[in-house]
Amino acid sequence: MTRQGSDGGGSGEPEVEMSGIVKRFPNGVLANDQAELSLAPGEVHALVGENGAGKSTLMSVLYGLVAPDAGEVRVRGVPTRFRSPIDATAAGMGMVHQSFRLFPSMTVAENVVYRAEPHRLPGVLDRKAAVRAVADLAERHGLQVDPRARVASLSVGVRQRVEILKALYRDARVLILDEPTAVLTPQEAALLFDVLRTLRASGRTAVIVTHKLGEVLAISDSVTVLRDGRTVARLTTADTDAHEIARQMTGRSVDLDGRWVPGRPAAPVLEVDRLTVPGPAGRPVVDDVSLQVRSGEIVGIAGVAGNGQMELLEAIAGLRAAGHGSVRVDGTSLDALSAGQRRQVGIAYIPEDRAATGSAVDAPVGDNLCMGFHRRPPLRRGWTMDRKAARRHADEIVGALGIKVRSAAVPAATLSGGNLQKLIVGREMAHDAPVLLVDQPTRGVDIGAIENIHARLRAYRDAGHAVLLTSAELSELFALADRLVVMFEGRVVAVVPRERATEEEVGLAMSGIAPGDREPGGDDER
Structure with a gap:
């Protein structure tokens, strides 16, 4: 050692x-x-x-x-x-898990003191004492949070602070934070x-x-x-x-440098025109978005989480209903097509939620690696699946992505989060779809896998495909994207060619401040 x-x-x-x-x-x-x-x-x-x-x-x-x-x-x-x-x-000991363990309908203070509550009378929570204790704890440790706020109304970052406060309230000497x-x-x-x-x-x-x-x-x-x-x-x-x-x-x-290697964009493959997706409160989560992705090009969507990136990709993939607007692949309208039909036309999709959307965790790894493409050759022979072809297909992806699994027959739920991500990436890139939608391609995966996935995304682009990518890691977008589209509150607020992009400019646009001195981009920046 x-x-x-x-x-x-x-x-x-x-x-x-x-x-x-x-x-x-x-x-x-x-x-x-x-x-x-x-x-x-x-x-x-x-x-x-x-x-x-x-x-x-x-x-x-x-x-x-x-x-x-x-x-x-x-x-x-x-x-x-x-x-x-x-x-x-x-x-x-105290632990903050990747998936927070909070009660959304309860306040911050109620979550923090849960099962260790101060009591005014036997069995009666002293809410004022709980609020005071949590406020004092938050101030002492620099954790900015309102003890009276409902957890459901908080951002992800503030919810994480609540989890840390829960551990500190129980006097944790050692705090474990998982990713x-x-x-x-x-x-x-x-x-x-x-x-x-x-x-x-x-x-x-x-x-x-x-x-x-x-x-x-x-x-x-x-x-x-x-x-x-x-x-x-x-x-x-x-x-x-x-x-x-x-x-x-x-x-x-x-290789940790993540150097950008430019693509060779050709004709438009994916065209999104004035797409709007309604939100739960009536306000659009995607608001009048237009963009193109060309053959041989990676377009990266930058934005703080929750500004419509995920909803945009879901609407293009057919998993979320659009209010109005249109989506075309190679000139063919997808507007009347289901998610399954869009895959047939040429959409592959790596979703943000790998467990709930990207996989069936109770099904075997091998079945997951065929999912969505099992009705077409070479995985299908006549009216049934070709099991030998499916096994070969699974073994090839497991080997290429370095997925750590004892057997393709074990449930996908037994995989670590990073290995499940590799499974989905390998499956979606194995079928040469003209358009690849990618949401958080390397979230939770190790550095060796990041290097592998980045190389595969570039190779996919260089084979003439169109890739639309969103990532919470600005460095990842700078390493991969040929153009950067910045979204804020559901709208496109800036489009910047990679060779002119700076982290300062993109960061300002992500905050809703569109730089006024940006060079005009013309048609190339649509």
């Missing part, structure tokens, strides 16, 4: 030590294989590794969600066995890092499970790298760099 420098940013006895952790699941997957982790008091510690490396399982052991088959957990030197999250919470910036805007991520610095200064320990090496270098004091369930490196952040961390994660050199 590689070591660099000391074991962390704190000093003295470790806050937590995990040694020899082994966890094998009933399906035969060895998730942790003698894994080790040491957390110092008052540090931000990054836990990194490829998809399926065992990060989430190791954190589930630490939080009492999973019982290890072997190994030991010590908290401040005392051997401890957590039988449940209740035990872990009592020992000072904490996966659903945050850059501004929200910066605010989260400010909170983590405040927690570190107060002597608390934070563990961030992440794939984003820029964030690892920006916020962490030390790094533990897992590969195939084993701890392969413990590094001091100040003494390492992104390339070394990536090499430890993958066992090879990885």
